[in-house]
Amino acid sequence: MISDKAKQQIDTWVAKYPAGCQSSAVMEALKIVQAENDGSLTSESIQAVADYLEMPVISAYEVATFYENYNHKPVGKHVIRFCHNISCMLNGADDLISYLETKTGVKIGEVSEDGLVSVKKVECLGACVGAPMFQIGDRYYENLTQQKIDEILDGLK
Amino acid sequence: MNEVCFKNIDKENPSSLATYEATGGYSVWRKILHGELSPEAILGELKTSGLRGRGGAGFPTGLKWSFMPRNQDGQKYVVCNSDEGEPGTCKDRDILRFNPHSVIEGMAIAGYVMGATVGYNYIRGEFMEPYYRFEEALKEAYDAGLLGCDIGDSEVNFDLHTHLGAGAYICGEETALLESLEGKKGQPRFKPPFPANVGLYGMPTTINNTESFASVPDILARGGQWFADLGVPNSGGCKLFSVTGHVTKPANFEIPMGTPFSELLEMAGGLREGRTLKAVIPGGSSTPVLPAEDAMKMTMDYDSIEQVGSMLGAGSVIVMDDTTCMVAALTRLAHFYYDESCGQCTPCREGTGWMYRVLKRIMDGQGKMQDLDLLTSVQDKIMGNTICALGDAAAMPVESFIRHFRDEFEYYIKHGKSMVTKVNSDG
Numbered sequence: 001m002i003s004d005k006a007k008q009q010i011d012t013w014v015a016k017y018p019a020g021c022q023s024s025a026v027m028e029a030l031k032i033v034q035a036e037n038d039g040s041l042t043s044e045s046i047q048a049v050a051d052y053l054e055m056p057v058i059s060a061y062e063v064a065t066f067y068e069n070y071n072h073k074p075v076g077k078h079v080i081r082f083c084h085n086i087s088c089m090l091n092g093a094d095d096l097i098s099y100l101e102t103k104t105g106v107k108i109g110e111v112s113e114d115g116l117v118s119v120k121k122v123e124c125l126g127a128c129v130g131a132p133m134f135q136i137g138d139r140y141y142e143n144l145t146q147q148k149i150d151e152i153l154d155g156l157k
Numbered sequence: 158m159n160e161v162c163f164k165n166i167d168k169e170n171p172s173s174l175a176t177y178e179a180t181g182g183y184s185v186w187r188k189i190l191h192g193e194l195s196p197e198a199i200l201g202e203l204k205t206s207g208l209r210g211r212g213g214a215g216f217p218t219g220l221k222w223s224f225m226p227r228n229q230d231g232q233k234y235v236v237c238n239s240d241e242g243e244p245g246t247c248k249d250r251d252i253l254r255f256n257p258h259s260v261i262e263g264m265a266i267a268g269y270v271m272g273a274t275v276g277y278n279y280i281r282g283e284f285m286e287p288y289y290r291f292e293e294a295l296k297e298a299y300d301a302g303l304l305g306c307d308i309g310d311s312e313v314n315f316d317l318h319t320h321l322g323a324g325a326y327i328c329g330e331e332t333a334l335l336e337s338l339e340g341k342k343g344q345p346r347f348k349p350p351f352p353a354n355v356g357l358y359g360m361p362t363t364i365n366n367t368e369s370f371a372s373v374p375d376i377l378a379r380g381g382q383w384f385a386d387l388g389v390p391n392s393g394g395c396k397l398f399s400v401t402g403h404v405t406k407p408a409n410f411e412i413p414m415g416t417p418f419s420e421l422l423e424m425a426g427g428l429r430e431g432r433t434l435k436a437v438i439p440g441g442s443s444t445p446v447l448p449a450e451d452a453m454k455m456t457m458d459y460d461s462i463e464q465v466g467s468m469l470g471a472g473s474v475i476v477m478d479d480t481t482c483m484v485a486a487l488t489r490l491a492h493f494y495y496d497e498s499c500g501q502c503t504p505c506r507e508g509t510g511w512m513y514r515v516l517k518r519i520m521d522g523q524g525k526m527q528d529l530d531l532l533t534s535v536q537d538k539i540m541g542n543t544i545c546a547l548g549d550a551a552a553m554p555v556e557s558f559i560r561h562f563r564d565e566f567e568y569y570i571k572h573g574k575s576m577v578t579k580v581n582s583d584g
Contacts, residue, residue, distance in 0.1 A: 016277075016318040018232070021358060023340035027323045031282075031505075059341065064341040066499075068324030069282050086246040086442055086475055087401035089489050123326065123493050124244040124442075125283050128401040129408050138285035155179070 001048035006032050010052065015027045023055040026063050030070055039079065040071040048114065068122065076118035078156050081135040084121045087128035096132055099146050103153065116156060158424075160387065160395055162371045163411040168254050172290050174297040177258035185377040186262050189269050190311040196227065196270040203373070205381030207393020212238055212329070212366030213441065213471040214546075215459055218373075222354040225363055227272035232472030234362040235267045236278040236338065237370055240329040242281055244442035244493060245473030248397035248409050249305060249367035253280065253287035256371060257294035265304065265315045266377065271363055274314040279334050280366075282322040291319060320329050326497035330545045331364040333499065344501045345545035351570075366471075368397055388414030392458035392469075400425035402476040403432065414458040421457055421474065432478035436561070440470020442490050443550030445557035446483075467557070482575040483562040488516040489555060494551035502543040509551050511535045519566065522573030529559055529566055 002010070009032050013025035029049045034041050041064055051062035064070045071079075082100065084093045097119075101107055104117055111118040127133050130142025141152055165171040165180055177183070188194045203219030209516045210216045225233065235262060239248040250481045252260060263275045280288050288526050295317060298304050299451035306314050318339055324329050328337045332346035335357050356362020372394065385393040392414035398421060406426030418437070428434060438444060445467040447455070455465045462469045475488065496512040500506045512535050536552035542550070559566055568576040 016320070021339070024320070026340040027282075027337070028321060031321075031323065051341075055340070062342050063160075063340065064325075066325065067282075067322070070323065084489075085493060086486060086489055087245055087407075088403045089486070090475070090477060090481065109393060122324075123496055124242055124246075126241045126247045126250050126281065128245050128247045128248075128475075129399055131401060131407065135283060140286065154430065 001044060002033055002052055003036060006036050017153065022053050023059065023093070026050075026053055026055065026060055027067065029053060029061070030064055034070060039075040040073060042072075074111060076106075076116055078117045078136050080117055080119045080123045081125070081134055082119065083123070083125045083127075083131070083135075085124040085128075087124075088131040088133060091131040092149075093132040096144055096149065098148070100149055103149065117153075161375045161384075161411060162252050162256055162259060163369055163409070164256075165376075166251075171255040172257050174258060174294070174301060177256070181378050182258055182374065185374050186265055186303060189266065190309050190313055192311070199266065199270050199377060200226045202377055202381035205267070206384040207381075207388065208369065208372055208376060208384065209392070209459070211368035211372070211396065211471065211580070213243065213443070214359070215469065217370050218365060221353075221363060221365070222267065222270055223474060224351070225271035225273070225387060226354070226361055229272075229361065232275065232360045233271060233273035234357045234359075234360060234361055234363040235264050235271065235273045236331075236357060237264055237276065237278040237367055238329060238331060238334055238364050238368045239278055239280040239284070239287070240327045241284070241367070241472060242329055243471055244443050245399060245401055245438065245475040246471045247399050247401075248472065249285055250287050251409050252367050252371050252397075253284065254290050257287075257291045258298065259371040259374055260291070260367055261294060261298050261304070261317060263365075263373035264317060266373055267363065267365065267370065268315045269313060271361075273361075273363070274316065276315065276317045277320050277327070277338060277357070278317065279320045279322060279327075279338055280322050286520060288319060288321060291552070295319070297383055300398060305562070325499070326493075327499045327545075327547060329460045330547060333545065334364065335362065342499070344499045345547075347544060349380040358485065389456075389460075390459050391460050396457070396469075396472050398457060398472040398474055400474045400476065402474075403478040403481070404476050405427060405429055412457065416457045417484055418452055418455045418457060418474075422476065425476070428476070428478050432480065435479045435481050436477045436483065438467075438473075438475040438477075438554075440468045441473035442475070442493065442547075443553060444468040445553050446561060447557075448561045480577060482577045483558055483565045484516070484519060484569045484575060487558040488513070488520050490518050490554045491551075494547070498547065498551070502545075504539045504542040504546040505551060508535050508539040508548075512551070512555055519569055524570040524573075526567070528570065528572055529563065532559060 013028040017024040050057040133142040197202040197555040208218045297430040328343040333343040337343040404425040451465040495509040539552040
């Protein structure tokens with residue numbers, strides 16, 4: 001269920017915490033396993049992480065459902081996480097979210113037919129001086145305009 | 158401007174060890190490693206500096222450090238709170254990206270003062286660029302022999318690790334952060350016991366904000382009095398302010414405490430052409446909103462902002478011009494707290510949902526005049542009745558928006574539409 005490569009990655013996190021406190025690595029372990037499984041978690045993958053970290057499955061499940069970064073339904077290859085909090089809203093985020101929906105044909109919370117993108121509205125991403133902004137993967141895209149969104153979408157493969 | 162956390166921001170490779178050391182970086186840490194600086198002397202300088210917690214609570218940092226039982230046997234921890242997520246706040250992100258070594262040195266000094274040999278920097282999960290930068294800096298510091306076990310035969314030990322969050326505003330609350338660091342849901346703990354006695358893995362722990370740690374090395378290199386004199390009484394030093402919203406040049410500015418708000422507004426390029434100032438949230442979404450005339454009276458320090466009826470918070474200044482519909486703005490904030498409530502305390506879990514749904518009803522044209530009293534009553538039942546400060550944080554915007562802009566809420570309820578004709582989505 002968890003590949004050797006993923007286990008190695010998880011082990012580097014486990015090494016950061018005191019002996020016996022390996023469950024501190026659960027948040028990263030879930031992310032690593034999620035990334036290996038097309039961006040979402042299943043009961044089986046959560047169970048596998050709990051087993052690997054020798055922690056009760058319910059504790060891993062609690063973490064997997066408490067934090068926003070875990071997905072429990074299939075997502076697109078690229079998840080566009082659009083901030084719609086106050087500073088972004090004041091700078092036109094709502095209109096740009098509608099634009100993105102029209103442009104991609106993907107509604108908030110849905111996945112495109114080709115599986116390339118899904119769009120999610122998220123709370124403040126802490127880049128308010130670059131509002132309006134969204135995140136794709138590890139990267140932040142700031143000071144968005146319709147034209148910028150077009151260019152970013154064109155670059156997604 | 159830009160004298161402490163941002164002093165290298167315009168240099169080439171601002172985040173590198175070489176740049177940091179070229180401007181005196183790690184000089185304090187090296188003094189400690191050479192046995193030339195005692196914990197007592199450091200605490201004294203910090204108290205003189207007037208440095209107060211930069212994450213929002215404003216608790217004096219020197220005093221906080223002195224609460225740690227540093228001579229007690231057993232493991233102790235230093236934790237940095239880089240879980241920046243208060244709407245309007247984006248300063249720690251830039252410290253991590255452009256001056257990560259100041260955080261490393263600040264945390265190492267803290268570890269030495271409090272007898273803690275291990276530190277964790279809890280970085281919010283979305284901050285991947287800052288995380289990679291911080292990790293690079295950490296590697297540089299280890300390679301240069303500045304961290305680790307018995308550093309340079311000094312018998313001083315300090316190991317530092319990063320921990321990534323996974324998307325939960327509540328983890329910025331220090332005890333929720335500790336729960337999260339232990340691999341659990343981020344639900345705040347009851348205090349007492351305070352983290353200085355029972356913290357991470359049950360051991361004494363001190364948690365400070367990124368900017369607080371980043372300010373420490375310069376305070377000690379240049380003296381507590383130097384830092385205090387940059388600011389005003391009771392608000393020592395300079396501080397980062399994130400100016401966002403309806404300004405022409407939104408940015409982070411490191412300015413002396415006590416700078417007039419009008420000057421800060423000018424630094425951010427002022428308002429857009431033809432617009433007038435309507436309201437300002439001075440310290441992040443949790444702090445009470447101020448009408449323009451009150452905001453223009455304030456200077457950027459703890460006491461002045463309190464006098465006009467709000468709080469300095471994390472220094473996150475959200476500027477709103479006359480195109481802003483205050484009902485829409487409050488509904489947005491109410492949704493945020495509803496979404497981010499951890500669900501542990503009933504008043505917050507249920508109350509934030511009530512507040513959002515009532516506001517949504519008003520926005521949908523279904524509001525009733527008694528809804529305003531209902532909102533006031535719900536926020537009043539949350540205030541002071543929750544384990545952590547998030548309950549108060551959710552309640553304060555509702556109270557202040559309705560108090561200062563009641564006419565707009567009444568208009569919306571009567572007419573089913575905003576009093577503001579051009580509503581705030583005008584990029």
